[in-house]
Amino acid sequence: xxxxxxxxxxxxxxxxxxxxxxxxxxxxxxxxxxxxxxxxxxxxxxxxxxxxxxxxxxxxxxxxxxxxxxxxxxxxxxxxxxxxxxxxxxxxxxxxxxxxxxxxxxxxxxxxxxxxxxxxxxxxxxxxxxxxxxxxxxxxxxxxxxxxxxxxxxxxxxxxxxxxxxxxxxxxxxxxxxxxxxxxxxxxxxxxxxxxxxxxxxxxxxxxxxxxxxxxxxxxxxxxxxxxxxxxxxxxxxxxxxxxxxxxxxxxxxxxxxxxxxxxxxxxxxxxxxxxxxxxxxxxxxxxxxxxxxxxxxxxxxxxxxxxxxxxxxxxxxxxxxxxxxxxxxxxxxxxxxxxxxxxxxxxxxxxxxxxxxxxxxxxxxxxxxxxxxxxxxxxxxxxxxxxxxxxxxxxxxxxxxxxxxxxxxxxxxxxxxxxxxxxxxxxxx
Amino acid sequence: xxxxxxxxxxxxxxxxxxxxxxxxxxxxxxxxxxxxxxxxxxxxxxxxxxxxxxxxxxxxxxxxxxxxxxxxxxxxxxxxxxxxxxxxxxxxxxxxxxxxxxxxxxxxxxxxxxxxxxxxxxxxxxxxxxxxxxxxxxxxxxxxxxxxxxxxxxxxxxxxxxxxxxxxxxxxxxxxxxxxxxxxxxxxxxxxxxxxxxxxxxxxxxxxxxxxxxxxxxxxxxxxxxxxxxxxxxxxxxxxxxxxxxxxxxxxxxxxxxxxxxxxxxxxxxxxxxxxxxxxxxxxxxxxxxxxxxxxxxxxxxxxxxxxxxxxxxxxxxxxxxxxxxxxxxxxxxxxxxxxxxxxxxxxxxxxxxxxxxxxxxxxxxxxxxxxxxxxxxxxxxxxxxxxxxxxxxxxxxxxxxxxxxxxxxxxxxxxxxxxxxxxxxxxxx
Numbered sequence: 056x057x058x059x060x061x062x063x064x065x066x067x068x069x070x071x072x073x074x075x076x077x078x079x080x081x082x083x084x085x086x087x088x089x090x091x092x093x094x095x096x097x098x099x100x101x102x103x104x105x106x107x108x109x110x111x112x113x114x115x116x117x118x119x120x121x122x123x124x125x126x127x128x129x130x131x132x133x134x135x136x137x138x139x140x141x142x143x144x145x146x147x148x149x150x151x152x153x154x155x156x157x158x159x160x161x162x163x164x165x166x167x168x169x170x171x172x173x174x175x176x177x178x179x180x181x182x183x184x185x186x187x188x189x190x191x192x193x194x195x196x197x198x199x200x201x202x203x204x205x206x207x208x209x210x211x212x213x214x215x216x217x218x219x220x221x222x223x224x225x226x227x228x229x230x231x232x233x234x235x236x237x238x239x240x241x242x243x244x245x246x247x248x249x250x251x252x253x254x255x256x257x258x259x260x261x262x263x264x265x266x267x268x269x270x271x272x273x274x275x276x277x278x279x280x281x282x283x284x285x286x287x288x289x290x291x292x293x294x295x296x297x298x299x300x301x302x303x304x305x306x307x308x309x310x311x312x313x314x315x316x317x318x319x320x321x322x323x324x325x326x327x328x329x330x331x332x333x334x335x336x337x338x339x340x341x342x343x344x345x346x347x348x349x350x351x352x353x354x355x356x357x358x359x360x361x362x363x364x365x366x367x368x369x370x371x372x373x374x375x376x377x378x379x380x381x382x383x384x385x386x387x388x389x390x391x392x393x394x395x396x397x398x399x400x401x402x403x404x405x406x407x408x409x410x411x412x413x414x415x416x417x418x419x420x421x422x423x424x425x426x427x428x429x430x431x432x433x434x435x436x437x438x439x440x441x442x443x444x445x446x447x448x449x450x451x452x453x454x455x456x457x458x459x460x461x462x463x464x465x466x467x468x469x470x471x472x473x474x475x476x477x478x479x480x481x482x483x484x485x
Numbered sequence: 486x487x488x489x490x491x492x493x494x495x496x497x498x499x500x501x502x503x504x505x506x507x508x509x510x511x512x513x514x515x516x517x518x519x520x521x522x523x524x525x526x527x528x529x530x531x532x533x534x535x536x537x538x539x540x541x542x543x544x545x546x547x548x549x550x551x552x553x554x555x556x557x558x559x560x561x562x563x564x565x566x567x568x569x570x571x572x573x574x575x576x577x578x579x580x581x582x583x584x585x586x587x588x589x590x591x592x593x594x595x596x597x598x599x600x601x602x603x604x605x606x607x608x609x610x611x612x613x614x615x616x617x618x619x620x621x622x623x624x625x626x627x628x629x630x631x632x633x634x635x636x637x638x639x640x641x642x643x644x645x646x647x648x649x650x651x652x653x654x655x656x657x658x659x660x661x662x663x664x665x666x667x668x669x670x671x672x673x674x675x676x677x678x679x680x681x682x683x684x685x686x687x688x689x690x691x692x693x694x695x696x697x698x699x700x701x702x703x704x705x706x707x708x709x710x711x712x713x714x715x716x717x718x719x720x721x722x723x724x725x726x727x728x729x730x731x732x733x734x735x736x737x738x739x740x741x742x743x744x745x746x747x748x749x750x751x752x753x754x755x756x757x758x759x760x761x762x763x764x765x766x767x768x769x770x771x772x773x774x775x776x777x778x779x780x781x782x783x784x785x786x787x788x789x790x791x792x793x794x795x796x797x798x799x800x801x802x803x804x805x806x807x808x809x810x811x812x813x814x815x816x817x818x819x820x821x822x823x824x825x826x827x828x829x830x831x832x833x834x835x836x837x838x839x840x841x842x843x844x845x846x847x848x849x850x851x852x853x854x855x856x857x858x859x860x861x862x863x864x865x866x867x868x869x870x871x872x873x874x875x876x877x878x879x880x881x882x883x884x885x886x887x888x889x890x891x892x893x894x895x896x897x898x899x900x901x902x903x904x905x906x907x908x909x910x911x912x913x914x915x
Contacts, residue, residue: 472888
């Protein structure tokens with residue numbers, strides 16, 4: 056196992072560089088491993104997780120005691136919930152390993168091979184990115200999810216979890232390494248940063264010679280800080296200010312079901328709708344009934360003047376509401392003239408995450424698909440579907456709101472890249 | 486035309502932000518333009534270039550006089566050559582416009598549509614990146630090349646050329662805008678930064694709200710500085726320390742032709758070979774003859790001890806030589822045991838740009854293709870082919886040595902991205 060005693064503060068940069076060097080070496084080995092070798096490692100890790108469940112639960116108990124004991128730094132109930140492991144959750148993590156083993160291996164895939172006029176045969180081969188740094192909150196299951204996705208895509212991973220989960224993470228990493236050990240793959244394929252010092256994050260994001268990309272998973276503040284300070288590329292996920300637009304040509308029954316689901320199914324996920332836009336022509340047919348359902352669920356509505364004329368209990372929305380990701384039981388509502396104003400609103404106030412139109416009108420759906428500048432654009436579907444598993448990616452490392460490299464839900468493919476291959480027969484350039 | 490009088494230094498940030506705002510608005514318009522509209526604009530620009538050739542040549546004459554007059558800052562002959570426009574070069578620029586018009590339009594391309602088990606139909610649509618900043622040296626033809634590629638890919642461009650070419654660039658931009666004017670596309674689709682102040686570059690790379698990606702074209706120093714200071718993503722091209730490896734199973738006649746071409750055809754391009762690796766088993770059959778040809782061309786050779794035993798006139802190579810991009814009539818030469826050492830050398834000392842193996846051995850070619858971690862990996866072909874036109878991309882905005890987003894020669898596709906589209910029928914998530 057790579058993770059020995061945590062160093063003192065002044066040595067953290069040196070410690071992180073040692074992890075980086077080891078990861079660079081391990082990345083070459085895992086990058087050249089066969090699909091069978093990688094899948095066998097994933098199976099062995101799954102079994103080792105189950106075999107070491109008692110250790111992991113005991114370590115988690117330690118984290119939970121510390122988390123609930125410290126009066127200066129009380130964790131919210133939601134955070135404690137995320138920190139908590141159970142035998143069922145460990146089984147789910149092991150199942151996750153086996154599911155990732157069953158995903159197709161993208162490495163080595165050759166595409167777009169075409170002959171050039173001179174007979175050179177040119178195309179692209181999919182290869183691993185190399186070394187991936189993952190920075191995440193106190194959710195011990197992410198330790199395993201992130202590690203196995205990186206491994207399957209042929210990468211080495213350096214994991215930095217939240218400090219409240221340090222004992223759980225160390226126990227999970229130990230189980231992972233003991234599963235990996237007999238397979239012959241180096242343990243440095245997955246390294247857990249075993250210091251809780253914040254300086255470790257700063258070092259991780261500033262060693263481009265050892266780290267090819269950093270994936271921060273957490274609050275907006277963390278991601279903005281990392282983006283600002285990183286000298287390595289960052290796969291970013293910022294806001295999810297998602298919209299549903301109910302078009303003048305919507306089927307109102309569908310519209311009510313989808314708009315209710317997009318908000319009420321879960322508030323706290325990035326694909327939850329935060330602003331509902333309704334075409335003037337159907338506002339009266341849709342808003343009063345939909346509002347009754349939202350109110351019955353305890354959802355607060357903040358609307359424009361036209362909405363409030365139809366639904367008296369609505370509070371007044373401010374300009375700020377159009378830009379807010381509530382992640383809570385609050386919804387902004389605006390009546391718009393029609394398609395153009397809806398698209399303009401979404402592109403102006405939204406966060407380019409996930410937006411959906413409800414319409415039976417083909418031309419309107421085509422225009423919405425083309426003009427809405429978001430990572431996922433939907434027709435007649437709930438924004439809550441914005442998720443790598445729902446998209447058939449088999450797994451998800453996160454959702455990118457950036458346009459470059461990967462946009463939208465990121466699965467295995469986002470952890471790879473393509474190089475050109477050029478096959479000749481002694482070709483020289485004239 | 487967007488480009489009015491250059492502002493005083495304190496106003497440069499405000500000036501650049503005005504360009505950014507105008508580009509953001511124009512990007513929506515060009516992003517929604519049809520293929521026919523974009524191609525008509527490219528044809529009109531080509532014609533306007535020819536119609537305004539006299540103005541452009543007069544402006545270029547002004548730049549050339551200034552460049553050759555200033556004794557404090559003399560330009561090299563190569564720089565003057567690149568700065569010089571002729572009637573033939575203007576015709577070539579116009580031809581380039583027409584060729585880009587004939588390239589397929591990638592925007593709107595829908596791929597990977599598959600049904601999920603619940604009936605949602607999910608895939609990807611190719612869309613423009615938005616606003617692209619291009620920073621380049623004093624090569625006026627780049628003004629046109631960069632502008633038309635951005636336009637064809639549905640993007641707005643902000644161009645910042647080298648100060649020595651400012652009059653030429655202004656004249657080219659004026660011709661471009663006068664061609665664009667009757668087409669109805671906004672002139673802010675292409676904006677030339679008309680101040681030569683360096684602060685303009687700093688502002689351009691630090692306004693992510695207006696600029697989606699910056700492409701610096703120029704020396705390594707410029708690109709490193711921009712990468713360090715940019716808060717917008719940068720498409721980077723750093724070193725081209727390219728290798729040819731002559732395998733033990735090479736056809737020696739092919740090997741000599743390809744290795745000679747890879748160095749001697751042109752020294753100054755990034756795909757030029759900088760280090761030649763030769764398997765011990767064929768060193769004696771290949772190196773003496775190849776060296777005679779290099780020497781006859783005036784190329785200096787710097788070799789390892791084994792190479793120098795075969796070719797007495799070779800100087801001794803130092804560790805530094807293995808890492809150097811000479812871009813000149815100098816070549817480093819190393820005899821290696823065989824394939825493994827060659828691959829290790831390339832991955833350790835190379836710059837992950839373009840590397841080629843010369844072999845008739847299928848297993849060796851497969852291993853080289855898989856394990857060499859470079860943006861282009863070649864078999865039996867000269868590294869000088871590393872070029873977007875040679876790869877059939879139809880055009881090239883640059884060569885990326887980064888792994889993310891675009892790797893290797895970057896054509897139109899690298900100026901676009903993909904968003905997910907999700908088509909349902911009133912789907913709600915359980």
